[in-house]
Amino acid sequence: MDLESELREAMAEHTAEASAPASLAAAVRHRHRRRVARIRTTVGIAAVAVVAIAAVPSYRSMNAGPVSSSRTPTSTGAAAVPPGPEKPPASGPARPPHSTDGPGAGSSRQPTAPGTTPGRNGGPLPTAGGRPAPPAWVTYLPSGLSAAGPCRTERSGRETSTTCRWRGASGSVEVRVVRGMGLDGPESLATFPGVPKPTTVRGRRAVMSDRPDSGRQVAWLDRPGVGVLVVAGGAARDRLLQIAEGVRL
Amino acid sequence: MGRRNDESFTEFVVERGTALTRTAALLCGARQDAEDLLQAALEKAYRHWGRLDPETDPEPYVRRILVNLAISRSRRWKVLREIHMARPPDEPVASPVHAVELRGTLMDELRKLGPRQRAVLVLRFWEDLSEAETARVLGCSVGTVKSQASRGLARLRERLDTNMAPLGR
Structure with missing residues (x-):
């Protein structure tokens, strides 16, 4: 028994009915768009989170800054x-x-x-x-x-x-x-x-x-x-x- | 020299889609998994499609992605199966119908091989790649391809003998 030949035959027989769907290219593009959208959403959320984390102390310091200066006594x-x-x-x-x-x-x-x-x-x-x-x-x-x-x-x-x-x-x-x-x-x-x-x-x-x-x-x-x-x-x-x-x- | 465009991607998929689907089916065993695997591989290729040399055939590149994805997915699923199953899965009992069908048994045994060994056999005997080409796709040495192919075939032969022995083959 020639195993290699049998294996080739078996593979051909197994995949004989397999064919690519007509919409394969469109499905790939759709998959790509979904991936890009997912990445953008993730990046957007991360950016918003970073901005929020950075903005809160800045906002507090900006908000508190004028108060401090208004309380600071000057010579007059x-x-x-x-x-x-x-x-x-x-x-x-x-x-x-x-x-x-x-x-x-x-x-x-x-x-x-x-x-x-x-x-x-x-x-x-x-x-x-x-x-x-x-x-x-x-x-x-x-x-x-x-x-x-x-x-x-x-x-x-x-x-x-x-x-x-x-x-x-x-x-x-x-x-x-x-x-x-x-x-x-x-x-x-x-x-x-x-x-x-x-x-x-x-x-x-x-x-x-x-x-x-x-x-x-x-x-x-x-x-x-x-x-x-x-x-x-x-x-x-x-x-x-x-x-x-x-x-x- | 121009760049590959969206249209050339569609042409490639229409032209080589079926062949790649068959390779994917052999690499992962199940038809549904094969379609998903191929879509994932093509999506990866699509990301960099514009940067591929228009003068060269993109199929080896796509095939390499396909094989690497199949191997990594197979490893991941193996890990998941080991996590989910409290005890080892029962060994499948060879059905008499399969036992008499040599090719069916061959395919069953091919699925039971490790992902890398299976990939070597698929590339060598389905894609008809040379040992050097197979080594290039898998990113390993020719010696590794030779040994993996030899061990894979030996294991198939051994299991085939075990399955076929009760039937006198």
């Missing part, structure tokens, strides 16, 4: 601030822009009303109930507080101060940010009855004292020319330092 910054009820206080230029949005170390943001979001420019945004949310630079407040009104900015001589107040079941909180070249220490931000207790707020020298109205206050210079005074009353008094630590200018 204090005088240039127009009087307005919702102007954010000055912020340090060395601080990254996003630090004003994130909670401070160990602190947690507790908005005064559910569903409220802080304004990225530091000013309070009106909530659904018409109450302003805390500005972005106040990253911690005890629960049960709601804004007593929009933050107020006042100018007095060479100083500009922005004051925000919250009241509620857990007491009251007032945060005041003062900008001015005349600040030479935390003691210059308020009157401290009795003997003020030295402390620190995020590593900066601060003074704390009880007030005659049973409240407690702490003041510190966030940087030269920018001071912060936080006053807490009621149950919030025990959280005074936490609130102070949460002030991120």
